[in-house]
Amino acid sequence: MSQIPDWQGEAASVCVWCGYDLDQAKRPFGRAICGRCGTGTTDPIPDQASLNAAYGAWYWPEKGQRFSLVGDALLRRSRAAMADRIDEAAPPGAILDVGAGEGTLIDALKEKGRKASGLERESDHPDIKNQAINEVEGQFAGVVFWHSLEHMGNPRECVLEASRLLIPGGVLIIAVPNNGSFQAAAFGDGWLHLDLPRHLVHLTSKSLTTGLEESGFRIGPVSGTKAGQVVIGWLDGLVGKLPGGLDLYQSLRRKSARRIEISPGKRAAAIATGVILFPVALACAVVEIAARRSGSVYVEAHRV
Numbered sequence: 001m002s003q004i005p006d007w008q009g010e011a012a013s014v015c016v017w018c019g020y021d022l023d024q025a026k027r028p029f030g031r032a033i034c035g036r037c038g039t040g041t042t043d044p045i046p047d048q049a050s051l052n053a054a055y056g057a058w059y060w061p062e063k064g065q066r067f068s069l070v071g072d073a074l075l076r077r078s079r080a081a082m083a084d085r086i087d088e089a090a091p092p093g094a095i096l097d098v099g100a101g102e103g104t105l106i107d108a109l110k111e112k113g114r115k116a117s118g119l120e121r122e123s124d125h126p127d128i129k130n131q132a133i134n135e136v137e138g139q140f141a142g143v144v145f146w147h148s149l150e151h152m153g154n155p156r157e158c159v160l161e162a163s164r165l166l167i168p169g170g171v172l173i174i175a176v177p178n179n180g181s182f183q184a185a186a187f188g189d190g191w192l193h194l195d196l197p198r199h200l201v202h203l204t205s206k207s208l209t210t211g212l213e214e215s216g217f218r219i220g221p222v223s224g225t226k227a228g229q230v231v232i233g234w235l236d237g238l239v240g241k242l243p244g245g246l247d248l249y250q251s252l253r254r255k256s257a258r259r260i261e262i263s264p265g266k267r268a269a270a271i272a273t274g275v276i277l278f279p280v281a282l283a284c285a286v287v288e289i290a291a292r293r294s295g296s297v298y299v300e301a302h303r304v
């Protein structure tokens with residue numbers, strides 16, 4: 001469980017997902033919950049200086065290696081599986097990865113013979129541009145927001161821009177944390193995937209699919225497992241609930257990729273506790289997935 005973050009900015013006045021007035025909204029720590037669609041808007045809306053501080057050098061360390069042990073290799077393998085799925089779901093044509101990170105998904109798609117490019121703030125990757133989606137031209141068979149839509153201050157506009165870029169029948173693929181999940185309820189303000197103030201919108205499975213329908217998309221497969229991050233959400237929360245102030249997620253990152261300093265002893269204790277609690281976290285994950293209240297949601301939506 002993470003320390004309470006702090007940031008500056010203007011108060012959120014309308015829901016960033018549906019535009020509804022937030023005057024009467026419930027306001028748990030750091031967010032305003034829309035009375036119409038149930039989506040959370042980060043409140044206050046962090047200003048640029050706060051975002052720069054929040055993304056600091058630790059978030060994307062040099063050479064892109066974030067996780068210790070086998071974490072980075074697993075990340076690459078899951079991107080390869082993702083590329084297979086996108087290739088199946090999209091009609092022939094190019095794929096745009098919005099929030100492409102280090103470009104692992106783009107590389108995996110190109111290995112399959114797909115034309116692919118991406119958008120990201122800073123990147124040396126030849127197929128990634130530092131652009132906003134509303135500056136992109138061309139036509140695409142698929143647009144992917146893989147754990148990136150929640151980082152956008154204008155998520156609905158991003159979805160409408162995706163619609164502009166997609167050919168009829170083209171697929172929009174979104175993976176985000178599910179704020180309607182059991183783990184979101186269990187851990188509240190300390191939930192790993194709240195990730196304040198980097199996450200600017202806090203969707204639920206329901207508000208996501210409803211908003212996509214309102215934006216002219218036909219909802220395809222929805223999954224509580226494909227977006228990943230479900231077991232770690234439970235495990236980090238369970239470890240953080242124990243006395244001792246252990247932070248599992250930060251402990252799993254390489255030293256240069258940690259937001260906070262952790263002593264070797266506390267790191268070892270966090271990881272050992274994580275190993276012990278892993279079966280419990282797995283069981284919780286199985287239950288919430290079966291109840292369709294998984295910690296993350298993946299949706300494929302087709303442009304009508």
Ligand SMILES: [Zn+2]
Pocket residue numbers: 015016017018019020034035036037038039
């Ligand atoms: Zn709303």
